[in-house]
Amino acid sequence: MSYLHISCALIILCSIAAGMIRILSGPTAADRMMAAQLFGTCGVAILLLLAKGMDTIVLLDIALVFALLAALATITFVRRAWHEQSGVPRR
Amino acid sequence: MTARSTQNKRKRFDPVLLLVLLLIVFLTGLLVQVILATDYLGSGLGDDVARFQDLSGVESPVTAVLLNFRGYDTLLEVMVLLMAVVGVWSLTRAPFPKKPIEPGPIQLAVVRLLAPLMVLFSFYLVWQGSHLAGGAFQGGAVLGGACVLMLVSELPWLKNISSRFLRIGLLSGPLVFLGVAILCIVLQGTLLDYPQEWVGTLLLLIETACAVSIGLTLACLFAGGRPKDDLSGGRKR
């Protein structure tokens, strides 16, 4: 186990905890979604650091899944917000 | 919780909520006792799994448990997923907008870049399930992610695909699994007792079929209703 990597991961985890404030207080929905997106990026960083720190190669795959699928929620959100603005006729 | 705000609005003490709170505190105390009394030895089956690992045909213990030692469990679970799709399809029709908004160039680029990568990675995960982390469920989930990415972009060609292919894909996992199970009964006399020389290949076959069907299941659940060209009722509007 590597002390340095795990403490770096801990710092990024604390930054996630700080980023929660943006989700909780973000004035618009887009702010909240962007904060969640930032969490995804931080999660990738933590996983890469833990993969080095805990000597587990499999964590790299999990980081790849995070990076691939993090965009999904944002894309869904963008399509949805766009629907609201462009005034699609509602039932 | 929201209960608090409603509580403040109505009266100071809602008796029902107070009762619920009391019961929950009681339950918490009970469960803390249980947790403190646990000795953290797992299920106690870890040694057995390690002993028969060589016979299972895969190197990863979790995959061995899922597909070999507790194979009937996974077989039924794949059926449960199919039942969820049946439930959703019987409830409502998929809400396709009348005038879909064309995806912009950036979104098309994202779909073009990400969707093939996701499909590739999902099959990599299925293959990797035999020796490291991964397997049918993880691969199927990533495949489902690729399908959801295409669905949410409302690609125009997506609606013109006949739902017959979708149905075949959805059924492939359960049918292959069930077929192998019945084959095992014929060959060995017991359900899901794989013949020893074929076990690795059979597990990979089952996993691939299940991953495809799980991915399509998740996509159908996201689409939220049965497809437009219903085989039962023809095209009604």
Added chain:
Amino acid sequence: MITNMLYSLGGLLLFIMGLFALIACSHPLRKILAVNVMATGVFLILIATAYKQAGAGEIDPVPHAMVLTGIVVSVSVTALALILACRVQETSNRSLSQQRKNDFTGAGE
């Protein structure tokens, strides 16, 4: 041992929170979220019973397999519940608006 205890207690608190929100909140989406939180708490307890430190031996794979199937099933159940909630709202909404219309025409006559 400390780590197992810590994560089990976290799972327990998640379960309790979800249970209380399930009872106390009325919005269907929030109820579905609460059920998800409850399920996650149970999974956390299950995995925490099997955890061993690095170097302390092999981890029991049976709870892992159970939780894996549990996660997939809970996602599909969530999707089904969401569609059900949508349908409920659609039908109740329609009946409500019809009722309103009837009320209105009745009052007009």
Added chain:
Amino acid sequence: MMSYSILTVFDIVLISTLLWLAWKMLRSEDIFKAVVLFISFGLLMALAWVRMRAPDVALAEAALGAGLTGPLFLSALRRMERLHKDERRVDIDEERKSDRTLDTKQKEAL
């Protein structure tokens, strides 16, 4: 020993963040906020599974919890909002009830 203690700190921070997230998710009045919190909750759960040395479960959670449930909830939310244009995202039934009674009272007055 040093890395063991830092791992314990990591555990404590992770669990307390998880519990805080769950608490805020279940008591926030804005349902959209709750959904976004749920997405990040799934993400942190994946980290917890990694910490519990369960990479299989972490993979499944990363794909399903952090990746797919979010879009599921968001599309369901949109579908429900399309029906309820005016009662957008507010999770207070009291207000709805009072609105409805007010509406019917107004119509009766008409």
